[in-house]
Amino acid sequence: EAQVTQNPRYLITVTGKKLTVTCSQNMNHEYMSWYRQDPGLGLRQIYYSMNVEVTDKGDVPEGYKVSRKEKRNFPLILESPSPNQTSLYFCASRAGGEVTEAFFGQGTRLTVV
Amino acid sequence: GDSVTQMEGPVTLSEEAFLTINCTYTATGYPSLFWYVQYPGEGLQLLLKATKADDKGSNKGFEATYRKETTSFHLEKGSVQVSDSAVYFCALSDYKLSFGAGTTVTVRA
Numbered sequence: 001e002a003q004v005t006q007n008p009r010y011l012i013t014v015t016g017k018k019l020t021v022t023c024s025q026n027m028n029h030e031y032m033s034w035y036r037q038d039p040g041l042g043l044r045q046i047y048y049s050m051n052v053e054v055t056d057k058g059d060v061p062e063g064y065k066v067s068r069k070e071k072r073n074f075p076l077i078l079e080s081p082s083p084n085q086t087s088l089y090f091c092a093s094r095a096g097g098e099v100t101e102a103f104f105g106q107g108t109r110l111t112v113v
Numbered sequence: 114g115d116s117v118t119q120m121e122g123p124v125t126l127s128e129e130a131f132l133t134i135n136c137t138y139t140a141t142g143y144p145s146l147f148w149y150v151q152y153p154g155e156g157l158q159l160l161l162k163a164t165k166a167d168d169k170g171s172n173k174g175f176e177a178t179y180r181k182e183t184t185s186f187h188l189e190k191g192s193v194q195v196s197d198s199a200v201y202f203c204a205l206s207d208y209k210l211s212f213g214a215g216t217t218v219t220v221r222a
Contacts, residue, residue, distance in 0.1 A: 004156075012124035035212075037215075040214060041180075041204065041214060042212050042213055042214035042215045043157075043202065043215075044214040045209070045210075045211075046213075048209065053168070058209075080151050090156055090157065092157075092210075094210075101147075101159045101162070102157075102159070102210055104158065105155045105156050106155060107155075107158050
């Protein structure tokens with residue numbers, strides 16, 4: 001089954017404690033992205049990757065890091081989380097080209113206290 | 114840069130009512146346009162898409178037409194059901210996928 005898998009689904013952490021949210025896709029897609037969803041703001045792109053070892057900043061990259069060492073994985077790293085990073089996070093992947101459908105993970109609900 | 118503006122919600126309707134969610138876009142090129150739907154507790158999934166001017170996307174009774182002259186891609190459904198309660202996102206794609214703010218739709222029995 002084609003899918004994007006994120007882990008964990010829920011996470012509560014404390015300010016400053018490094019964390020990683022994993023994302024994996026089984027569709028051999030070139031493009032992968034991370035978004036955060038906040039009430040009234042819709043989905044905002046954090047980082048995206050057009051292929052292995054190719055990453056770039058989205059609209060709200062501050063406080064986040066990513067890596068793309070393998071095509072299937074695209075982890076999101078928060079080196080020093082802060083309360084303003086409390087949000088719902090989604091990973092997405094799609095094949096190359098502008099008309100292709102994006103597939104989304106189930107989401108990770110992160111709370112930073 | 115490219116952007117999408119969609120009608121603010123929330124929208125509350127009765128079953129069998131007509132639904133319209135407005136979406137307009139700003140783009141320098143000729144992007145593809147999408148509607149995604151997010152059911153409670155789930156990720157987004159593609160509802161329909163259109164890749165060029167005058168194309169009509171349709172799925173599950175929903176329709177949207179790519180209008181280049183008005184830079185719009187409004188979503189419509191003639192008779193909604195309780196199961197259509199969800200958040201709907203308009204999106205455009207050139208090399209990057211950009212989303213609108215989302216419209217929450219609640220359908221009451």
